[in-house]
Amino acid sequence: MDTDHVKKVCVIGASGKLGQYLVRHALERGYEVVGVCRERSMPKLTAFEGRMTVVPGPTDDPEVIRRAVAGCDGVLTVLAPWGVRQYASGTAQAVLDHARPGARLVFSCGWHITRDGKDRYTRMFTLGVRVAALLGKLVRAVEIDDQVEACRRVFASDTRWTVVRGSTLKEGDSQGLPVWSRHVGDPILASDLTRRVDFALFMVEALIDDALVQEAPAIVGRLTPSALAHRGGSPDIPAS
Numbered sequence: 001m002d003t004d005h006v007k008k009v010c011v012i013g014a015s016g017k018l019g020q021y022l023v024r025h026a027l028e029r030g031y032e033v034v035g036v037c038r039e040r041s042m043p044k045l046t047a048f049e050g051r052m053t054v055v056p057g058p059t060d061d062p063e064v065i066r067r068a069v070a071g072c073d074g075v076l077t078v079l080a081p082w083g084v085r086q087y088a089s090g091t092a093q094a095v096l097d098h099a100r101p102g103a104r105l106v107f108s109c110g111w112h113i114t115r116d117g118k119d120r121y122t123r124m125f126t127l128g129v130r131v132a133a134l135l136g137k138l139v140r141a142v143e144i145d146d147q148v149e150a151c152r153r154v155f156a157s158d159t160r161w162t163v164v165r166g167s168t169l170k171e172g173d174s175q176g177l178p179v180w181s182r183h184v185g186d187p188i189l190a191s192d193l194t195r196r197v198d199f200a201l202f203m204v205e206a207l208i209d210d211a212l213v214q215e216a217p218a219i220v221g222r223l224t225p226s227a228l229a230h231r232g233g234s235p236d237i238p239a240s
């Protein structure tokens, strides 16, 4: 598929904070938008009533996803590690199985996901992820291992995927398209902060950026100190 001709996109996890920004950016680009969210979360999308189609249901339900992604040129998926029931990997699998061949598939996750093992994490970061994973599983609220598994499946697929790895997120007005690197640990990412609205912007922009096909960019806000200090200084950094 020619990514210049994206017309219809599906947002999986549309009612969350990131999802609502994804919907807004996609509508602003003139795309036809279909969203999937849990039935009880539908009221969170009332601001978009009449401008998008909502398919209610769990995002790991293959039948819900099959209906939602039908005819979509792009699928934007919020991979959320909630619960202890393989929700993220089930969601990723349903998208991989049912999106139409050639569709652009863009997934969200955090810096803790590594594609090639070459990311360099601080001890604090690694410890924080381990503690969150342990505590999350203990109280059966979060399953970080399953988000790792979801991304492993995406990386192994021969679809036109991009996995966008978000830094720590913050609310606030857009600062424009974040900058990225292939590896956490690159000095450009040191500030570890991105506006959530810009995380969504990067994902929507990725739909039409073929340079990001089968890439797992780690992103950071373009106006953060590390981005301002290092833009253009690393071979990993795309010219932007």
Ligand SMILES: NC(=O)c1ccc[n+]([C@@H]2O[C@H](COP(=O)([O-])OP(=O)(O)OC[C@H]3O[C@@H](n4cnc5c(N)ncnc54)[C@H](OP(=O)(O)O)[C@@H]3O)[C@@H](O)[C@H]2O)c1
Pocket: 012, 013, 014, 015, 016, 017, 018, 019, 037, 038, 041, 044, 078, 079, 080, 081, 082, 083, 087, 108, 109, 110, 111, 165, 166, 167, 168, 169, 196
């Ligand atoms: N938060 C961060 O600091 C951070 C940092 C880096 C990367 N990220 C990545 O950013 C993405 C979005 O994260 P976010 O923190 O901004 O959250 P978010 O956008 O609010 O998204 C949370 C999503 O999970 C769903 N959800 C919440 N509880 C659930 C449950 N018990 N069962 C099933 N679904 C549930 C929400 O749906 P409902 O609307 O139905 O509740 C929503 O679609 C994720 O991929 C995350 O890995 C986050």
